[in-house]
Amino acid sequence: MFRFAFYRLLQAIPVLFIVISLTFMLVHSAPGGPFSADKAVPPEVIKALEAQYNLDQPLWQQYVSYVGDVLQGDFGPSFKYPGRDVTELIAAGLPATAELALYAMLVALVIGVSAGVAAAMRPNTAQDYIPMSAAMIGICMPSFLLGPLLVLIFGIHLEWLPVSGWGDIPGDKILPAITLGTGYAAYIARLSRGGMLEVLSQDYIRTARAKGLSEPVVVAKHALRGGLIPVIAFLGPAFAGLLGGSFVVETVFQIPGLGRFYVQAAFNRDYTMILGTTVFFSTLIIIFNLLSDMLAIWLNPKLRQQTQGASL
Amino acid sequence: MKNCARLPLLFSLFLLMPTLLLSACGGGENNVDQGNRDGTLHWGNGTEPQSLDPHIATGVPEHNIITALMEGLVAKDSKTLAPKAGVAEYWTISEDGRVYTFKLRENARWSNGDPHNAHDYVWSWWRALQPALGNLYAYMYFSIDNAKEYYEGTITDFDQVGIKALDDFTLQVTLSNPTPYFLQLLDHYSLYPVHRGTVEKFGTADERGTRWTYEGNHVGNGAFQLSAWKINRRITVQRNPFYWNADHVGLNQIVFYPTENAVSEERMFRAGQLHRTSSVPSDKIPSYLETQNSSLRISPYLGTYFYRINTSVPHLQSKLVRRALALTIDREAITKNILKGGQIPAYAFTPPGTMGYYPESNLRFDPETARQLLAEAGYLNGKDFPTTEILYNTNESHRKIAVAIQQMWKKHLNIDIKLLNQEWKVYLDSESIGNYEISRAAWIGDYVDPNNFLDMFLCNGGNNRTGWCNAEYDYLIGDIAPTVKTHAERLAVFGRAEKLLMDELPVIPIYTYTSISLVNQAVKNYPSNILNKANYSEIYLQAEPQQMPLTEDQY
Numbered sequence: 001m002f003r004f005a006f007y008r009l010l011q012a013i014p015v016l017f018i019v020i021s022l023t024f025m026l027v028h029s030a031p032g033g034p035f036s037a038d039k040a041v042p043p044e045v046i047k048a049l050e051a052q053y054n055l056d057q058p059l060w061q062q063y064v065s066y067v068g069d070v071l072q073g074d075f076g077p078s079f080k081y082p083g084r085d086v087t088e089l090i091a092a093g094l095p096a097t098a099e100l101a102l103y104a105m106l107v108a109l110v111i112g113v114s115a116g117v118a119a120a121m122r123p124n125t126a127q128d129y130i131p132m133s134a135a136m137i138g139i140c141m142p143s144f145l146l147g148p149l150l151v152l153i154f155g156i157h158l159e160w161l162p163v164s165g166w167g168d169i170p171g172d173k174i175l176p177a178i179t180l181g182t183g184y185a186a187y188i189a190r191l192s193r194g195g196m197l198e199v200l201s202q203d204y205i206r207t208a209r210a211k212g213l214s215e216p217v218v219v220a221k222h223a224l225r226g227g228l229i230p231v232i233a234f235l236g237p238a239f240a241g242l243l244g245g246s247f248v249v250e251t252v253f254q255i256p257g258l259g260r261f262y263v264q265a266a267f268n269r270d271y272t273m274i275l276g277t278t279v280f281f282s283t284l285i286i287i288f289n290l291l292s293d294m295l296a297i298w299l300n301p302k303l304r305q306q307t308q309g310a311s312l
Numbered sequence: 313m314k315n316c317a318r319l320p321l322l323f324s325l326f327l328l329m330p331t332l333l334l335s336a337c338g339g340g341e342n343n344v345d346q347g348n349r350d351g352t353l354h355w356g357n358g359t360e361p362q363s364l365d366p367h368i369a370t371g372v373p374e375h376n377i378i379t380a381l382m383e384g385l386v387a388k389d390s391k392t393l394a395p396k397a398g399v400a401e402y403w404t405i406s407e408d409g410r411v412y413t414f415k416l417r418e419n420a421r422w423s424n425g426d427p428h429n430a431h432d433y434v435w436s437w438w439r440a441l442q443p444a445l446g447n448l449y450a451y452m453y454f455s456i457d458n459a460k461e462y463y464e465g466t467i468t469d470f471d472q473v474g475i476k477a478l479d480d481f482t483l484q485v486t487l488s489n490p491t492p493y494f495l496q497l498l499d500h501y502s503l504y505p506v507h508r509g510t511v512e513k514f515g516t517a518d519e520r521g522t523r524w525t526y527e528g529n530h531v532g533n534g535a536f537q538l539s540a541w542k543i544n545r546r547i548t549v550q551r552n553p554f555y556w557n558a559d560h561v562g563l564n565q566i567v568f569y570p571t572e573n574a575v576s577e578e579r580m581f582r583a584g585q586l587h588r589t590s591s592v593p594s595d596k597i598p599s600y601l602e603t604q605n606s607s608l609r610i611s612p613y614l615g616t617y618f619y620r621i622n623t624s625v626p627h628l629q630s631k632l633v634r635r636a637l638a639l640t641i642d643r644e645a646i647t648k649n650i651l652k653g654g655q656i657p658a659y660a661f662t663p664p665g666t667m668g669y670y671p672e673s674n675l676r677f678d679p680e681t682a683r684q685l686l687a688e689a690g691y692l693n694g695k696d697f698p699t700t701e702i703l704y705n706t707n708e709s710h711r712k713i714a715v716a717i718q719q720m721w722k723k724h725l726n727i728d729i730k731l732l733n734q735e736w737k738v739y740l741d742s743e744s745i746g747n748y749e750i751s752r753a754a755w756i757g758d759y760v761d762p763n764n765f766l767d768m769f770l771c772n773g774g775n776n777r778t779g780w781c782n783a784e785y786d787y788l789i790g791d792i793a794p795t796v797k798t799h800a801e802r803l804a805v806f807g808r809a810e811k812l813l814m815d816e817l818p819v820i821p822i823y824t825y826t827s828i829s830l831v832n833q834a835v836k837n838y839p840s841n842i843l844n845k846a847n848y849s850e851i852y853l854q855a856e857p858q859q860m861p862l863t864e865d866q867y
Binding site for chain 2: 030031032033036037038039040041042044045047048049052077080081082083084089092093148151155156159162163164165166251252253254256257260261267268269
């Protein structure tokens with residue numbers, strides 16, 4: 001297992017290098033510079049600013065210097081927010097984004113696994129059709145629609161929950177977590193249903209039932225472990241997606257997260273911020289994919305054997 | 313099997329329990345009610361500020377916070393914007409209008425208790441004129457004698473610039489020409505002083521973006537001092553006990569929120585989380601107007617929405633063509649049917665009423681004359697007129713206006729127009745290099761004077777971007793206006809220049825902006841003005857007795 005993780009981490013190095021290089025090329029080739037503004041910027045100012053951020057150097061020199069800094073863990077200063085380092089801005093936004101992703105994942109797992117398991121227990125009945133139809137609606141409903149809808153109902157009409165903020169008013173994390181988690185809940189519901197249906201038809205489940213075990217015990221103790229493997233494989237990319245894709249929810253609910261910086265950086269041509277956040281999110285995606293693969297291997301004896309075989 | 317089917321349901325309820333419990337806590341006192349009691353103003357501020365350094369910052373959100381933290385030599389009346397005493401207790405102006413002598417208040421202090429004197433201004437203004445600092449508002453100093461020359465490096469001795477501290481509390485400023493709006497400039501944040509000790513503690517004077525403006529470091533001279541800066545969350549300022557007029561400050565605290573999304577901001581206002589919003593979603597304005605909701609505030613704003621015409625494009629070089637285009641825009645229809653926010657149709661470039669200036673204009677909606685002019689230019693009934701492109705930055709309101717104008721020009725002139733939207737930075741790039749035919753634009757005044765609008769179109773004006781250059785116009789704005797003796801004469805010169813601009817039409821004015829916001833009834837002494845500038849030291853909160861909450865229908 002450790003050897004597997006080690007090889008996967010080794011593979012990540014060229015991947016990250018390619019990500020940095022491609023992003024660097026793309027941001028520098030995008031039209032419009034970081035210092036352009038609607039009011040004319042005097043040439044003296046442009047010159048001073050370019051010198052300050054090393055933009056007066058040849059592009060290859062900027063690239064070499066940037067890669068060198070990144071290797072030392074320095075993402076450089078933000079162009080948009082003078083005096084703020086990219087690392088500092090990532091550190092400022094990450095806690096809210098990570099917390100939001102965690103709660104959304106909990107919502108997604110609770111709703112998704114429950115619905116998927118319930119549907120798999122009685123396939124092709126109302127107990128299957130209703131949660132699966134709801135899942136399809138959940139997949140189709142974008143967060144920029146669901147968020148304001150929930151706010152309107154629970155925030156404005158019923159006045160049960162705050163309409164925005166993060167950690168300021170009790171309960172202000174509920175609606176964002178549900179909004180972000182719903183789409184993923186729907187995916188997880190479909191994956192759980194598929195996984196459970198397959199497992200429940202296996203011989204060992206029949207054996208467990210034949211031994212006289214009650215159905216809850218059969219499901220909870222024997223079926224869930226195998227049935228949720230597809231869900232676990234999905235968790236890594238899903239968590240990375242939740243971290244990197246929370247921009248809309250952060251905007252709708254005024255959450256001080258990283259997603260807003262990420263998107264705004266592109267609009268502002270904040271080169272270092274774009275690069276820093278891209279590298280950061282790429283690293284997270286690689287790590288979460290690795291973790292979910294390792295978890296899947298740990299849960300699935302078949303995969304474990306294959307990995308050991310490959311390692312030998 | 314039945315028991316088993318209930319298992320997931322029970323599991324879900326168990327895990328959702330904390331959520332349900334938390335929801336029960338949601339019904340507490342909202343920000344506004346609490347703020348009204350403890351004197352905290354909750355202010356929707358648009359975006360996260362880039363910087364709170366007055367010599368680096370640009371933009372309205374930055375302006376709002378900096379004016380709470382700092383004060384200039386001269387302040388403005390909240391309603392009329394007439395200059396009034398700020399850090400300077402009084403001032404005198406020489407007969408030739410060039411020398412201003414300011415007597416500073418001896419009880420003025422920085423927020424750390426340090427004395428605040430005339431030398432602070434000399435040092436701060438020297439700092440603001442260092443090109444390495446990247447001050448985009450350096451041009452605000454250029455009316456001061458030799459300031460422009462120093463900034464551009466023509467002279468290197470700052471002693472030659474017309475800024476002198478005669479003693480600790482007397483500052484003398486010499487202008488290169490009489491500048492009637494100079495006192496107004498002193499209330500712009502780019503001319504605010506900074507605390508030398510603090511700036512130098514965190515870097516050199518001309519170093520851009522040091523940490524001196526951060527929470528715990530910032531030192532200002534305004535009615536409030538920075539107490540917390542939580543990135544993308546909120547900026548909190550508290551009453552400054554060292555402010556010279558601290559006894560008359562009505563608020564204890566202001567919380568500025570980066571409310572980027574207008575729809576979310578409006579919801580926050582309705583839920584009692586904000587006293588004031590920075591904007592109102594345009595599709596919500598009609599319902600607020602219909603229900604006569606007293607929270608909605610619409611007031612004239614010193615800004616013009618216009619179309620630039622690239623006069624180097626062959627078929628747009630003709631003055632007749634440009635006039636035909638300008639005469640077939642139904643501005644009333646645009647403001648009433650599309651914008652719906654009380655915007656004023658613009659028939660001249662400078663907003664009417666700017667320092668008592670009302671530009672004359674022969675622009676109007678006149679399709680008949682426009683068709684004749686187009687025919688005179690060689691395009692009878694629009695025949696052979698090349699398909700022309702309107703460039704705008706991606707925004708729903710700009711798109712709607714461009715579509716309306718496209719239809720108006722097709723209907724009245726029978727010419728084909730293509731629409732091209734570009735992302736903001738790409739659009740800026742295209743416009744600045746002249747890679748457009750007709751382009752949407754806007755200009756918001758920094759100070760209340762026609763000069764701030766009309767000097768844009770000087771031949772070498774950086775914001776001209778139309779390729780239009782007129783020697784007579786340059787002479788009137790650049791040479792005559794600064795030297796005339798009386799205000800009336802000056803306005804007459806501007807009138808002549810603007811008439812010339814509206815005859816030649818390198819720009820087509822469309823409407824004058826309004827500032828639109830939602831303001832809670834508890835916010836007192838916050839009058840509207842055309843710069844949409846709030847004087848936080850005068851605002852106070854007083855909840856209306858037994859104020860009934862508005863129902864959904866009333867919004």
